[in-house]
Amino acid sequence: MIRSAVVAVVALALCGAGTTAMSAPGFVSPKLTLSGPAKAQPTVALTLDACTGKTDMRILNALVSNGISATLFVTQRWMKRNAQALALLKSRPDLFQIENHGAAHVPAIDVPGRAYGAATAGSGAAVIREIEGGARAIETATGRKPVWFRGATALYTQTSLQLIRKTGARVGGYSMAGDGGATLGQAATAKRISTARDGDVILVHVNHPERPAGAGVVEGVLALRRKGYRFVKLGASASR
Ligand SMILES: [Zn+2]
Numbered sequence: 730m731i732r733s734a735v736v737a738v739v740a741l742a743l744c745g746a747g748t749t750a751m752s753a754p755g756f757v758s759p760k761l762t763l764s765g766p767a768k769a770q771p772t773v774a775l776t777l778d779a780c781t782g783k784t785d786m787r788i789l790n791a792l793v794s795n796g797i798s799a800t801l802f803v804t805q806r807w808m809k810r811n812a813q814a815l816a817l818l819k820s821r822p823d824l825f826q827i828e829n830h831g832a833a834h835v836p837a838i839d840v841p842g843r844a845y846g847a848a849t850a851g852s853g854a855a856v857i858r859e860i861e862g863g864a865r866a867i868e869t870a871t872g873r874k875p876v877w878f879r880g881a882t883a884l885y886t887q888t889s890l891q892l893i894r895k896t897g898a899r900v901g902g903y904s905m906a907g908d909g910g911a912t913l914g915q916a917a918t919a920k921r922i923s924t925a926r927d928g929d930v931i932l933v934h935v936n937h938p939e940r941p942a943g944a945g946v947v948e949g950v951l952a953l954r955r956k957g958y959r960f961v962k963l964g965a966s967a968s969r
Contacts, residue, residue: 756844756884761902762928763961765968771927772959772969775950776903777935779803780834780881784814785935785943792824793817797950800963802830802879802901805866807936819871826962828901829875832862837880839889844882845910856880856889860896876965877901883932901963903932907949908942910934915945922949925958930967 763774777788777799792799801818807830808815818825831837837856838849850856860878867875878893879901885893893900907922911934918933922945925931933946950960961969 756838756886757890758883758885759890759900759902760904761900761930761967762904763930763967763969764928767927768959768969770957770959772961773925773927773929773931773953774961774963774967775799775931775933776879776901776963777801777933778830778879779807779811779814779936780830780934781806782810782936783938784811785938785946786814787938787943788933788935788946789814789817791947791951793821795951795954796824797954798824798826798960798962800826800828800877800901801935802828802877803863803867804830804834804881805832805863806834808866808870815870826964827867827871827873827875828877828879828963829860829863829867829898830879831859831881832866833859834881835859836882836884837878837889837893838884838886839892840886844884847882850889853888853892856892857896860893860898864896864898877963879903899967903930905929905931907931907933908946911937911940911942913942913945915941915948918942918945919948919952920945922946923952923956925949925953928969930963 836844836849839853841851878898
């Protein structure tokens with residue numbers, strides 16, 4: 730019994746090592762869950778990353794027609810190419826909160842290297858440019874300053890986290906990777922999201938209309954809704 734427990738822990742550690750080896754060691758991804766006293770209904774926050782590319786209207790249309798709230802982390806790059814989707818987000822401030830995913834979708838990591846294959850910002854100055862460029866673009870587009878920042882890949886160093894906090898932004902962590910970086914299939918995505926627990930901050934992608942994961946996001950979110958879950962935006966402090 731003890732022996733198998735040890736084996737399980739080692740296997741888990743190796744798994745972790747594999748993940749970090751792919752993205753380089755020493756990076757961290759802060760976990761975020763909703764704070765505050767539990768409500769009668771289980772509550773989650775759905776966060777949608779709009780990294781680059783297009784808009785998955787399957788997701789946005791389903792959220793609008795079901796009155797489900799979400800927080801969108803958008804880049805300047807995405808906003809430039811998705812004016813219509815941005816207009817839709819701006820037209821429903823009751824449902825959608827727009828937050829900062831950076832200027833050019835460069836990982837906010839202040840040392841040279843790669844995170845999930847993407848070249849990091851590589852210096853503190855480049856991290857600040859990524860944060861402030863994204864924030865300015867959102868303020869120009871919406872008239873509102875974002876309060877949250879989530880870097881591309883959601884990986885950081887301890888020092889880049891300090892830089893982010895110094896700009897006044899809160900770090901947009903998460904507790905569930907709902908679509909596995911938009912790589913999961915429809916059924917796997919739906920199943921994963923449908924297992925969310927009270928307080929989870931769910932991260933999915935809204936920029937891959939060509940992939941099956943987006944259909945699974947819709948299914949999973951509607952399954953939670955049927956189970957009586959509430960959906961909240963992150964607001965200023967990610968509380969229930
Ligand atoms: Zn992204």
